[in-house]
Amino acid sequence: MEFFKVKTVEETFSLIDEMINGIHDTEVRPIKDALHYVLAEPVLASEDVPGFDRSTVDGYAVCAKDTYGSSETMPGFLNVVGEVNMGQEASKPVGRSEAIYVPTGGMIPPGSDAVIMIEHCEDIHGLLNTYKQIAPGENIIKRGEDIKSGAIVLDAGTKLRPQELGALASLGITEVKVYRRLTVGYLSSGDEIVPYETEKLETGQIRDINYLTVAGMLENWNIDCIYGGIVKDDYTQFANQAKQLFDRVDCLILSGGSSVGAKDYTTEVIQSLGNPGVFVHGISIKPGKPTILSVASGKPVIGLPGHPASAMIIFQLFGERILRRLKGEKLTKQPDRVFAKITKNIASAPGRADYIRVSLFEKDGEWWAEPIIGKSGLITTLVKSDGIVEVASVKEGIFQGEYVPVLPTR
């Protein structure tokens, strides 16, 4: 086995981006069943949106010029010559000194270049009193102003959120080519680990609780999870079960056993799964140092630390990025990080990134992060937490009131 140098958090992210590529399998899905899937090809508009000039208000379509000089005290006067109905063509034109009623969303009649809101005029027996001057284009969305025919609406690699589905629907696009859903395998190891359903524990036993947190996070990320059970600290059994599960999934997660313990076979098992193999063995991070990241035959393998809080932090931080890359998502932004002011001074060793669980609260119109004190084995510290604060490895700590990046834990 090779010798591995402990990596910094930044090095780990760079290595993930370098080593992990998206899957190739795609499928065509109806858009109503495509939430959170990632586009495998760009989507082009086949028509203008909107398809006609529309009013954004209830009002009267006019020539803007005809309202110039209008005010509450000196209204202008226009002749109401008709009405546009919703969903119907506006064929009758608006001439000079004329006005046609248009509801919100209604089509703008020819000849008109603006709509005066009903709040700013009054129809007195067919004579429209205008109390405000309006500019050309006011209260109108022009044909193609939202999306132009032929334009790329969404790039390949875009994750489909509710608003992207709305944009696709507005174009009459009902199906999209996306990368298929991922399946992740989870395997626990350790002589002391027993199934989480175990009612009464023997002395020394620990329930396999990381499975529940990992599976919950995967569900949040719309990824299926296969539970591979628990293997004892026996290399042959461990390697066999890992290989069987690995063959059925897109990514394998091994929980526990990545400490320096005497019975630690995790690294060897991971190396046995294929090449190029382990690319991160240990990260200068607290908690979570004994993390292992690997790629075997294009599939990521993640060796998580056994402590519940460590496992969750590591999986949130690195697991999510690995899986988003594997999904084919183009990662240009990190909108999942947010910022808050810290309530206490926090010391940190230089050269090591510390991740601190915090609860978030609002005070005086700002977000504050309150560190939760507790050992990394304590599940209650996670239950109390709304997020994880990063104390970057270049810093020796953070001061009360400083803004810090927070990874929300939902």
Added chain:
Amino acid sequence: MEFFKVKTVEETFSLIDEMINGIHDTEVRPIKDALHYVLAEPVLASEDVPGFDRSTVDGYAVCAKDTYGSSETMPGFLNVVGEVNMGQEASKPVGRSEAIYVPTGGMIPPGSDAVIMIEHCEDIHGLLNTYKQIAPGENIIKRGEDIKSGAIVLDAGTKLRPQELGALASLGITEVKVYRRLTVGYLSSGDEIVPYETEKLETGQIRDINYLTVAGMLENWNIDCIYGGIVKDDYTQFANQAKQLFDRVDCLILSGGSSVGAKDYTTEVIQSLGNPGVFVHGISIKPGKPTILSVASGKPVIGLPGHPASAMIIFQLFGERILRRLKGEKLTKQPDRVFAKITKNIASAPGRADYIRVSLFEKDGEWWAEPIIGKSGLITTLVKSDGIVEVASVKEGIFQGEYVPVLPTR
């Protein structure tokens, strides 16, 4: 029909909290299928977690006193008298000047009050050289330190996140009593609205794209959605279809038709569904003013504005809160709001809350919100957006560099 005064955003939230109560139906679910469900009763611990004193590191269980004075240059010396195996009882005690090897997570033997990490000592043929002094309790999690038997672990009204599932699993709790999953009905109205699958639009027609964004947001919130179709602007048909859908769901959403247009029957239809009826008719918010909120026979009814961006903002802001209350969730915090610095000055009318779509980016270790300029009818402004910034109604605007609350749109 009664006269309704336009409400402020704050008044609207207060009214929601006053008018909307949780459903009563509960069910018992296995914890592995309970993510995002809300607890209907508190969960008590039936045992201590951990159930025994555990080591948090790989090291040697010792009497802390025996390490006092140890340093790199002046090591202490202890006799290694045994080893604890993972998952097995540590029955052999540690006497004075003795040490027993314990792996991470292993049981602490009697007589020991601290564990010295293997990095800080060296086992030379059974003689342990200690290079650091440690304090009593160091590297040990005491029995019950995480959760004490009989303590309330999770309150009723708690939404189950991955970490709560982990906490339940750690206690051997495999089932929980939760409120059942909600079902929401969605009905569109408007002569111009056609199904979103419509391939070729006639002049004046608009596809029912709000259904896709609303259904996507409901999916994000783990709520089922029944699509009720599109009704024309005809009171009897509208009222009948609304009533039929209303009877099948926990909450009804009506899209479009809540403008001041001549054919606006939405308010009457909503009032016809039952008492106490409409409690918000118009909110001093931009966009989204023509919003209607109602309760009929304990079920919320939401009249959304027709413009896609307005509908989405209103549903994110008020719809989510209504549905979280309906789910039985105890809303003490709002961890869904985050904060960012705004990149531009934004003017706003006092007395009206403005909601501005923004894209979020990181610069110099801080979160910045870049306003996206566009009319509320433009779906592309939503696609570009990562969140919505609130300009509170008490303010006349916000200045570049000011911190603003952001509702993330995922």
